[in-house]
Amino acid sequence: MTPSRRVLIVGGVAGGASCAARLRRLDETLEIVVFDRGPYVSFANCGLPYYVGNVIQDEAKLLVASPQLFAERFNIEVRTFHNVVEIDREAREITVENTQTGTVSREKYDILVLSPGAAPLRPPLPGLDLPGVFSLRTIPDSRQIREWLDTRPMERAAVIGGGFIGLEMAENLAHRGLQVSLIEAAPQVMPPLDAEMAAYVEEHLRAKGVDLHLADPVAQVEQKDGHLRVHTQSGATVDAGIVILAIGVRPESDLARAAGLELGERGAIRVDAQMRTSDPAIFAVGDAVEMTDSLTGEPVFVPLAGPANRQGRIAADVICGRDSRFRGVQGTAVCGVFGQTVAMTGCTEKALKRLRKTDFEVIFLHPGHHVGYYPGSKPIHLKLIYERPTGRVLGAQAVGAHGVERRIDVISMAIQMGGTVFDLEESELCYAPQYGAAKDPVNVAGMIAANTLRGDKILAGWEEDPGEALFLDVREPAEFARGHLPGAVNVPLSQLRERFVELPKDREIRVNCGVGQRSYYAVRFLRQNGYDARNLSGGFQTWQAFQQVKK
Numbered sequence: 001m002t003p004s005r006r007v008l009i010v011g012g013v014a015g016g017a018s019c020a021a022r023l024r025r026l027d028e029t030l031e032i033v034v035f036d037r038g039p040y041v042s043f044a045n046c047g048l049p050y051y052v053g054n055v056i057q058d059e060a061k062l063l064v065a066s067p068q069l070f071a072e073r074f075n076i077e078v079r080t081f082h083n084v085v086e087i088d089r090e091a092r093e094i095t096v097e098n099t100q101t102g103t104v105s106r107e108k109y110d111i112l113v114l115s116p117g118a119a120p121l122r123p124p125l126p127g128l129d130l131p132g133v134f135s136l137r138t139i140p141d142s143r144q145i146r147e148w149l150d151t152r153p154m155e156r157a158a159v160i161g162g163g164f165i166g167l168e169m170a171e172n173l174a175h176r177g178l179q180v181s182l183i184e185a186a187p188q189v190m191p192p193l194d195a196e197m198a199a200y201v202e203e204h205l206r207a208k209g210v211d212l213h214l215a216d217p218v219a220q221v222e223q224k225d226g227h228l229r230v231h232t233q234s235g236a237t238v239d240a241g242i243v244i245l246a247i248g249v250r251p252e253s254d255l256a257r258a259a260g261l262e263l264g265e266r267g268a269i270r271v272d273a274q275m276r277t278s279d280p281a282i283f284a285v286g287d288a289v290e291m292t293d294s295l296t297g298e299p300v301f302v303p304l305a306g307p308a309n310r311q312g313r314i315a316a317d318v319i320c321g322r323d324s325r326f327r328g329v330q331g332t333a334v335c336g337v338f339g340q341t342v343a344m345t346g347c348t349e350k351a352l353k354r355l356r357k358t359d360f361e362v363i364f365l366h367p368g369h370h371v372g373y374y375p376g377s378k379p380i381h382l383k384l385i386y387e388r389p390t391g392r393v394l395g396a397q398a399v400g401a402h403g404v405e406r407r408i409d410v411i412s413m414a415i416q417m418g419g420t421v422f423d424l425e426e427s428e429l430c431y432a433p434q435y436g437a438a439k440d441p442v443n444v445a446g447m448i449a450a451n452t453l454r455g456d457k458i459l460a461g462w463e464e465d466p467g468e469a470l471f472l473d474v475r476e477p478a479e480f481a482r483g484h485l486p487g488a489v490n491v492p493l494s495q496l497r498e499r500f501v502e503l504p505k506d507r508e509i510r511v512n513c514g515v516g517q518r519s520y521y522a523v524r525f526l527r528q529n530g531y532d533a534r535n536l537s538g539g540f541q542t543w544q545a546f547q548q549v550k551k
Contacts, residue, residue, distance in 0.1 A: 154241025
């Protein structure tokens, strides 16, 4: 079969490899060549921390597809150890260096797809080039880290950066028996989360023995008495046998920049909804591209495998004449941390405030991941953000031991479909005692939010100025004695109908309980009796999280 067009793809892994495979499925006449400067064209880089931690012990399990598989199954030529160094847009040629032989060649293209990925950030600080300081992005990176750990006695490790990779590396280094210190420049771990939700993660990390250094950027790393010593800007020091840099990534857009392609503010390659760059003959996909936030319309840089795969497929569709479009991203992500799950989707509260949005509401709840009467129920700390007055779901964050990712996935799909909190309260979801409840946490979140929009539940924000408001705690005396809001008055819900006349009618009353349910009952009763009562969403459990943020 005579090739109709020549499509060259720069980079494999999620975006480039998925683009190549779909191109072949759609068109047998294309000549498809993939260039990758590394030894592997398609591997599971999300599994690398677990390979370092010996959770995944066989490196071969990380290899998704080999050059041989691409050739035999798809008739696609893959050239590993080939680095594309230049794009000649006028001639429609790329310059390629074989990094093993040094040979340089020029390759013609009809269509060029860029999938160069992203590179770990490595700030110009003293000592970051010392032996024993590593970043983790590729299989060779993981090999070097494993070799260092296997051949040197050590007791401590330092992880710089508290995002997804930083937390996964902390867990996996601890799995190998090391005491881990985690150093983060921001005042919280998992910077994408709202601070009070990250507080649950921090509490869990400390309980698992991780030494946290928050709001304390690294100043330098030095060799000291046969080990590494990390110095922070506050003057603290952390000694370690290995240091992992996990402070984020930057888009690998140097090739595109040199070719004069349009870039976004953060240096990522700017593309349209069909993954075309500013040159109609060049497409770009994956971690190197600028995306659009599907909720706010803002340009964002979200280096995640899911969007990269979808973009590769869309680019292939468009190259083959289909009218496919990338709808944007909403940042749906999940991370495992020492047996705890952290997940999020859509907008965060701080992102909305940064955009000066005010037409939204926030609720907190702490339901069990399944019914309480079935053994082993664990709480899910859930935050839901929705638009006022429409109820459109804008975002959610959750932390817990079990069932977290399932609930965030459901809410993510509701967001994608333009769903509202009224849709959440009516959602028909799986139920059996060991999996959930007749009112699933997603339903409960929808009910709480819908009640606020109907006027049945009047909220007071935890960060609002209370003025002269009275704080009323409706838990039982023994619960109140174990901890309560400063200055709160305790009138248990079980006694409220007999004692409500003790409360002032000329002051706002902010009501809390343990997690928000009993306080809701109390607010409904008080408002029907003429009191200006408001519910503190999520109860004492949420107040404790906010207090953790203030420490």
